Amino acid sequence: MYSLATAVIVCKAAVAWEPKKPVKIEEIEVAPPQADEVRIKIVATAVCHTDLYHLLESTNKDGFPTVLGHEAAGIVESVGEGVTEFQPGDKVIPVFISQCGECRFCKSPKTNQCETAWTRIPLDLMVSVQSRLSCNGKRLHQFLGTSTFSEYTVVHQTALAKIDPTAPLDKVCLIGCGISTGYGAAVNTAKVEPGSTCAVFGLGAVGLAAVMGCKNAGAERIIAVDINADKFEKAKVFGATDFVNPKDHNKPINQVLADMTNGGVDYSIECTGKVEVMRSALESCVGSWGVSVIVGWTDLYDVAFRSSQLVTGRTWKGSVFGGFKGKHGVPGMVKAYLDKKLKLDEFITHKMTLDQVNDAIDLMKQCKCIRTVLTVCQE
Numbered sequence: 215m216y217s218l219a220t221a222v223i224v225c226k227a228a229v230a231w232e233p234k235k236p237v238k239i240e241e242i243e244v245a246p247p248q249a250d251e252v253r254i255k256i257v258a259t260a261v262c263h264t265d266l267y268h269l270l271e272s273t274n275k276d277g278f279p280t281v282l283g284h285e286a287a288g289i290v291e292s293v294g295e296g297v298t299e300f301q302p303g304d305k306v307i308p309v310f311i312s313q314c315g316e317c318r319f320c321k322s323p324k325t326n327q328c329e330t331a332w333t334r335i336p337l338d339l340m341v342s343v344q345s346r347l348s349c350n351g352k353r354l355h356q357f358l359g360t361s362t363f364s365e366y367t368v369v370h371q372t373a374l375a376k377i378d379p380t381a382p383l384d385k386v387c388l389i390g391c392g393i394s395t396g397y398g399a400a401v402n403t404a405k406v407e408p409g410s411t412c413a414v415f416g417l418g419a420v421g422l423a424a425v426m427g428c429k430n431a432g433a434e435r436i437i438a439v440d441i442n443a444d445k446f447e448k449a450k451v452f453g454a455t456d457f458v459n460p461k462d463h464n465k466p467i468n469q470v471l472a473d474m475t476n477g478g479v480d481y482s483i484e485c486t487g488k489v490e491v492m493r494s495a496l497e498s499c500v501g502s503w504g505v506s507v508i509v510g511w512t513d514l515y516d517v518a519f520r521s522s523q524l525v526t527g528r529t530w531k532g533s534v535f536g537g538f539k540g541k542h543g544v545p546g547m548v549k550a551y552l553d554k555k556l557k558l559d560e561f562i563t564h565k566m567t568l569d570q571v572n573d574a575i576d577l578m579k580q581c582k583c584i585r586t587v588l589t590v591c592q593e
Contacts, residue, residue: 219246219247219253219292219293219294220246221246222243222244222245223243223244223253223291224241224242224243224244225241225242225244225364225365225366226239226240226241226242226365226568227239227240227242227281227347227349227354227361227363227364227365227568228240228283228363228568228571229242229279229280229281229349230268230269230278230280230281230282231278231279232278232279233268233270233272233275233278234269234270236572236575237269237282237363237571237572237575239568239569239571240349242281242347242348242349242364243348244347244364244367244368245346245347245348246292246294247292247346247368248294248295248346249294249295249296250294250295250296250297250370250371250372251293251297251346251368251369251371252290252294252300252306252368252369252370253290253291253294253346253366253367253368254288254289254306254366254367254368254369254374255288255289255290255291255365255366255591256283256286256288256362256366256367256590256591257287257288257289257383257384257387257589257590257591257592257593258286258287258288258383258384258387258588258589258590259283259285259286259287259362259387259568259588259590260285260286260387260388260391260586260587260588261283261285261571261575261577261578261585261586261588262284262285262391262392263418263420263487263578264358264391264511265282265284265357265363266575266578266579267487267511267512268280268282268340268357269282269575270579271514272340277340277341277355277357278355279349279354279355280341280354280355280356280361281347281356281357281361281363281364281367282357282361282363283357283360283361283363283364284308284310284357284358284360284361284362284390285362285388285390285391285392286307286360286362286387286390286590287305287307287386287389287390288305288306288307288308288362288367288590288591289304289305289306289383289593290302290303290304290306291366299371299376300371300374300376304376304379305376305377305378305379305381306374306376306377307377307386307387307389307544307548308359308362308367308369308373308374308375308390309373309374309375309390309535309540309544310358310359310360310373310390310391310540311326311327311328311331311373311535311540312328312330312331312334312359312370312373312540313326313328313372313373313540313541313542314328314329314372315372315541317329317330320539325537326534326535326537326538326539326540326543327534328372330372331373334359334370335358335359340357340358341355341356341357341358342355342356342358342359344356345361346368347361347364347367347368360373362390362590363568363588363590364590365590365591373540374541375540375541375542375543375544376545377544377545377548378545380552381552383593384565384589385558385559385562386548386551386558387587388419388558388561388562388585388587389544389547389548389551389558390544391535392418392419392420392423392561392585393419393423393547393556393558393561394423394535394536394538394544395420395423395509395533395534395535395536396419396421396422396423396424396425396426396427396509396536397423397424397426397430397536397547397556398427398533398535398537398538398543399420399424399427399483399485399533399537400412400424400426400427400430400431400481400507401427401430401431401536402533402536402537403507403532403533403536403537404481404483404505404507404531405431405505406427406428406431406433406480406481407431407432407433407480408431408433408434409432409433409434410432410434410435410480410481411433411434411435411436411437411475411479411480411481412428412433412435412436412437412479412480412481412483413436413437413438413439413471413479413481413482413483413495413498414428414436414437414438414439414449414454414482414483414485415439415440415482415483415484415485415491415495416439416440416484416485416486416491417438417439417440417442417446417448417449418485418584419561419584419585420485420510421438421449421485422448422449422452422561422584423452423561424483424485424509425438425449425452425453426452426556426557428453428481428483429452429453430453430555430556433453433481435455435456435475436453436454436455436456437454437455437456437457437458437471437474437475437479438454438456438457438458439457439458439460439467439471440457440459441459441460441461442459443457443459448560448584451557451560452557452560456474458470458471466494466497467494467498468494468498471498472498475500477500478498478499478500478504479498479500480499480500480503480505481499481504481505481506481507482495482496482499482504482505482506482507483495483506483507483509484506484507484509485509485510487510487511487512488510488512489515489516489517489518491510492508492510493518493519495508496519496528496530499528500528501523501526501528502526502527502528503527503529504528504529505529505531506528506529507531507533508530508531508532508533509533561584561585562584562585562586562587563584563585563586564577564583564586564587565586565587565588565589566586566587566588566589567588567589567590568588570588571588574586574588
């Protein structure tokens with residue numbers, strides 16, 4: 215039996231002191247885990263667009279200072295009182311949607327939401343109401359309850375998934391957000407059927423994962439839509455069959471897709487976070503039975519549409535973390551990767567260290583990467 219941790223860990227982290235400014239590498243203090251909490255040594259973390267959204271686009275200054283990062287994998291360092299599911303040495307992936315297993319949402323197969331999740335992480339702030347991180351005596355908010363741009367972090371045990379001990383952490387860290395989000399939007403939320411026609415809007419990591427999900431679900435035709443033609447070759451690797459750049463056409467993209475598919479696609483998946491694309495994705499579905507899934511996140515603008523676009527039979531759905539229940543879905547995705555049923559390596563275009571996090575952020579800002587994985591600690 216192991217004893218509970220009592221010591222504060224002093225370590226390196228990338229702190230976002232204020233919005234729209236570069237993060238700064240600082241020496242921070244990570245307090246011991248309290249009841250139902252787990253302290254983790256982060257081995258690898260990736261930069262996700264959600265990190266950039268909070269840093270560069272969010273208008274709420276109450277979400278700062280914070281330590282960003284939420285797509286990561288690591289090793290349990292210590293546990294708090296009442297934690298029995300995890301022990302030091304376990305390989306784990308933090309998840310930003312917790313799974314308490316007891317609430318009505320957790321018990322329902324209809325959703326991956328948890329009633330306790332957003333009580334700890336208010337959506338308007340995107341940071342935890344509690345934090346074990348501090349710097350120079352100042353409390354640091356924990357981004358999405360995880361804060362993985364740090365050598366150590368503390369998460370609630372309901373927001374942590376134990377994974378196969380043989381899994382390479384610098385690869386499976388991607389399962390903590392982007393890959394699960396896009397892949398699950400296709401297989402869990404849209405429920406793409408064999409022989410169908412799909413369109414995926416936006417070919418970042420999430421969109422490419424959605425392409426992969428459509429392919430693995432048996433879609434016959436997968437149309438990749440993006441204004442950056444350089445991404446089309448990468449989309450082909452994940453299963454795209456057609457490529458459309460809206461800039462190459464003088465009519466709306468929904469009309470272009472309707473002409474290509476005899477009236478519209480069976481499924482469309484929006485992965486851009488832009489409200490005008492959300493509407494275009496809906497309009498691109500066949501009117502009688504098309505399913506359109508919104509994956510991209512924004513709280514800056516409203517979406518406008520006409521009721522006639524739905525009443526004929528279209529379905530408009532939203533998807534968070536691909537509909538996966540975190541503690542159950544993540545280990546399954548890791549197993550799929552180990553069984554060579556899921557691609558991960560192909561998403562990684564750059565590898566850097568935590569000290570280079572601002573360079574990684576710039577790469578994503580300039581759309582020059584798919585995923586950059588940062589090495590944080592050695593296993």
